[in-house]
Amino acid sequence: MLEGCVSWPDELAEQYRRQGYWQERSLGELLEAACAEHATKVAIVYGEQRLTYADLAARSDLVARQFVARGIGPLDRVVVQLPNVPEFATVVFALFRLGAIPVLALPGHRKHELVHLASQSGAVALIVMSEFRGFDYRQLAQEVQQDVPGVEHVLIANELADSAPETRYPQVDPSEPAFFLLSGGTTGRPKLIPRTHNDYAYNMLAAADALRVDSTSTYLAVNPVAHNAALGCPGLFGTLLVGGKVVLAPTSRLAELIGLIRAEQVTLTTLVPGTVRLWIDYAQRTPVDLSGVHLQIGSSKLTPVQAEEAREFLHCDLSQWFGVGEGLLTYTRLDDPDEVRFNTEGRPMAPDDEIRVVDDAGRDVPDNVEGELLTRGPYTIRGYYRAEQENTDSFTSDGFFRTGDLVRRRPDGNIVVVGRLKDVINRAGDKVPVEDLEEQLMAHPGVRDAAVVGVEDAVLGERTYAFVVLRDQSVELQALKVFLRDRGLATYKIPDKLVSVSELPRTPVGKADKVALRALAAFTPPGASRQAA
Incomplete structure (x- = not known):
C-alpha cells in the first residue's frame, strides 16, 4: 500500500475478499x-445540463x-x-x-x-x-x-x-x-x-442496497458531494454505480427545490438535522407533499419530535444514519418501527462490522450504559495517512477505531448516539453531554434549533453556554431553564447562560459551528436579559 497508509492485516483482508466484501x-x-x-440514460442533472x-x-x-x-x-x-x-x-x-x-x-x-x-x-x-x-x-x-x-x-x-x-x-x-x-x-x-477502492465500493453498494436505490432511483445531492454522505452513502457515486440519476442541487432551501424535486421525481436525499428543521419550518407555512421522497438523515442528532414533524409536515419517509468518514455506518432499517427510527441511529451496515462500547479504561460496558464507540470492519480504515501519533491515539493495538462518540447500545442492537467525548463539558467535575442537552432544549415547542458549547472558566473549569433559535420570540429564556428543570435535568446540566440568536453559524457540511459559537460566547455580556439569560 502507498507509503504512509496502514493496511488491513493479511488474514483479515483475505477474509473480506472471501466473504465478498471486497x-x-x-x-x-x-x-x-x-x-x-x-x-443512454440520464446520469447527472445540473440546471439546464x-x-x-x-x-x-x-x-x-x-x-x-x-x-x-x-x-x-x-x-x-x-x-x-x-x-x-x-x-x-x-x-x-x-x-x-x-x-x-x-x-x-x-x-x-x-x-x-x-x-x-x-x-x-x-x-x-x-x-x-x-x-x-x-x-x-x-x-x-x-x-x-x-x-x-x-x-x-x-x-x-x-x-x-x-x-x-x-x-x-x-x-x-x-x-x-x-x-x-x-x-x-x-x-x-x-x-x-x-x-481504498475495495472498501469504498462496498460502502457505496451496501448503502444503495440498504436504501433500495437502483436504476429507477433519483438522488438529490443537497450536501456537498465532497463529503462522505453525499459522495458515497450512497450519494453521487453510489447512485451512479447502480444506474440511477443524480440531481445536483443549487441550494438547500426547500422553497427553491420543490419544483426540481417534482420535475425530476426525486426519491432520495441526504440532509443534516439543521436542514430538516428548515424544511419543516417552510412546510408549516407553505404545505408541501414529499411523499415518494426518502430523507436519509445524519451528521448530528435528530430529535424524536423533529422526526415526527418531518413525517407530519413533509409527508415523507425517513431513516436515521450515523457514520464516520473513517468507515462505519449504522442506520435504521426501512421496515423498522417508528420507535426505532425516531429514537435510535440503527444498527451497523455490514454483518462483519465489529462494535465495542467501552468505559474510560477501555472495558466493555453492558447494554444501555453509555461509553465510547469502538469499531473495526471491512470498510473502516486502520489508520490515517502520514499520522503516526494520531494513529496511536485513535486506534487500539488490535485495530479498533476509537470514534470519540458516546453511545448506548440497546438490547435490540440499535445504537443511540449520546454525544462526542470532546463535546462533554466538564463543569466542576460534572460531565454535561452536549447533544443530550441540545435535544432537551429542542423539546421545547418554542425552540427551533439549539447548540451548546463549553467556555473556559477560572472557577468551574468550563461553563455551559446554550445558543437557541426561537420559533416564538415571546419565549423568555429564563422560562427555558424552568422547562429544563421540570423535565428532571440534573442541576449541573442547566445552562449557565442561554443566548438567543437568529440563526446558528454552520460549518461547510451543515453542522453547528462550535468554534464560531465559542468566539461569540466570549463577547456575550454577563447578566440576564431576554437575549441572554
Missing part, C-alpha cells in the same frame, strides 16, 4: 461498467487524457476543491481511472486549509473552478501553489476541454487508496482518511 475491482472500472450498461452515462464516460476520458499529458498518474495525490457541479464527477472519475488519488477539499476551504491539505498529502496538483458564486478560486489556487512547491499544476475544471492524445489507462490496484476524505470536527486541522 470485489478486487477499482472504482474507475466499476464506474466504466455502469456507464456502458446505462449509456443533462449528462447521459455516455456523456459522463466521454467527459471523464477527456479529462483523464489531460491529466496524463501533464504527467499525473497512479498514486499521485491531487487536491480537488469543487462544488456540486458536473465537473466534480468527471474529474474524480478521471482520477479513479488513472489510479491517482483525489484529496477532497470542501468548497468553503480557503488558503489555510488548502495549504495544509496539499502539504500533508504531498499533492502534485490542485483542481478548482475558475469562479463560483462570486469567489475567485483560480486566485486562491495560485496562492496555495506559491506556498506549496510540490504543487506543480493548478488546473481549472471548467476549462479542461482541449484535446489530448488517447491513452491506455494503467492497471489500478483495488487495495490502494482511491481517495482521501477529511476527518470531521470543527477544531484543529483535518486528518487524511485513505479510503
Whole structure:
C-alpha cells in the first residue's frame, strides 16, 4: 500500500475478499461498467445540463487524457476543491481511472486549509473552478501553489476541454487508496482518511442496497458531494454505480427545490438535522407533499419530535444514519418501527462490522450504559495517512477505531448516539453531554434549533453556554431553564447562560459551528436579559 497508509492485516483482508466484501475491482472500472450498461440514460442533472452515462464516460476520458499529458498518474495525490457541479464527477472519475488519488477539499476551504491539505498529502496538483458564486478560486489556487512547491499544476475544471492524445489507462490496484476524505470536527486541522477502492465500493453498494436505490432511483445531492454522505452513502457515486440519476442541487432551501424535486421525481436525499428543521419550518407555512421522497438523515442528532414533524409536515419517509468518514455506518432499517427510527441511529451496515462500547479504561460496558464507540470492519480504515501519533491515539493495538462518540447500545442492537467525548463539558467535575442537552432544549415547542458549547472558566473549569433559535420570540429564556428543570435535568446540566440568536453559524457540511459559537460566547455580556439569560 502507498507509503504512509496502514493496511488491513493479511488474514483479515483475505477474509473480506472471501466473504465478498471486497470485489478486487477499482472504482474507475466499476464506474466504466455502469456507464456502458446505462449509456443512454440520464446520469447527472445540473440546471439546464443533462449528462447521459455516455456523456459522463466521454467527459471523464477527456479529462483523464489531460491529466496524463501533464504527467499525473497512479498514486499521485491531487487536491480537488469543487462544488456540486458536473465537473466534480468527471474529474474524480478521471482520477479513479488513472489510479491517482483525489484529496477532497470542501468548497468553503480557503488558503489555510488548502495549504495544509496539499502539504500533508504531498499533492502534485490542485483542481478548482475558475469562479463560483462570486469567489475567485483560480486566485486562491495560485496562492496555495506559491506556498506549496510540490504543487506543480493548478488546473481549472471548467476549462479542461482541449484535446489530448488517447491513452491506455494503467492497471489500478483495488487495495490502494482511491481517495482521501477529511476527518470531521470543527477544531484543529483535518486528518487524511485513505479510503481504498475495495472498501469504498462496498460502502457505496451496501448503502444503495440498504436504501433500495437502483436504476429507477433519483438522488438529490443537497450536501456537498465532497463529503462522505453525499459522495458515497450512497450519494453521487453510489447512485451512479447502480444506474440511477443524480440531481445536483443549487441550494438547500426547500422553497427553491420543490419544483426540481417534482420535475425530476426525486426519491432520495441526504440532509443534516439543521436542514430538516428548515424544511419543516417552510412546510408549516407553505404545505408541501414529499411523499415518494426518502430523507436519509445524519451528521448530528435528530430529535424524536423533529422526526415526527418531518413525517407530519413533509409527508415523507425517513431513516436515521450515523457514520464516520473513517468507515462505519449504522442506520435504521426501512421496515423498522417508528420507535426505532425516531429514537435510535440503527444498527451497523455490514454483518462483519465489529462494535465495542467501552468505559474510560477501555472495558466493555453492558447494554444501555453509555461509553465510547469502538469499531473495526471491512470498510473502516486502520489508520490515517502520514499520522503516526494520531494513529496511536485513535486506534487500539488490535485495530479498533476509537470514534470519540458516546453511545448506548440497546438490547435490540440499535445504537443511540449520546454525544462526542470532546463535546462533554466538564463543569466542576460534572460531565454535561452536549447533544443530550441540545435535544432537551429542542423539546421545547418554542425552540427551533439549539447548540451548546463549553467556555473556559477560572472557577468551574468550563461553563455551559446554550445558543437557541426561537420559533416564538415571546419565549423568555429564563422560562427555558424552568422547562429544563421540570423535565428532571440534573442541576449541573442547566445552562449557565442561554443566548438567543437568529440563526446558528454552520460549518461547510451543515453542522453547528462550535468554534464560531465559542468566539461569540466570549463577547456575550454577563447578566440576564431576554437575549441572554
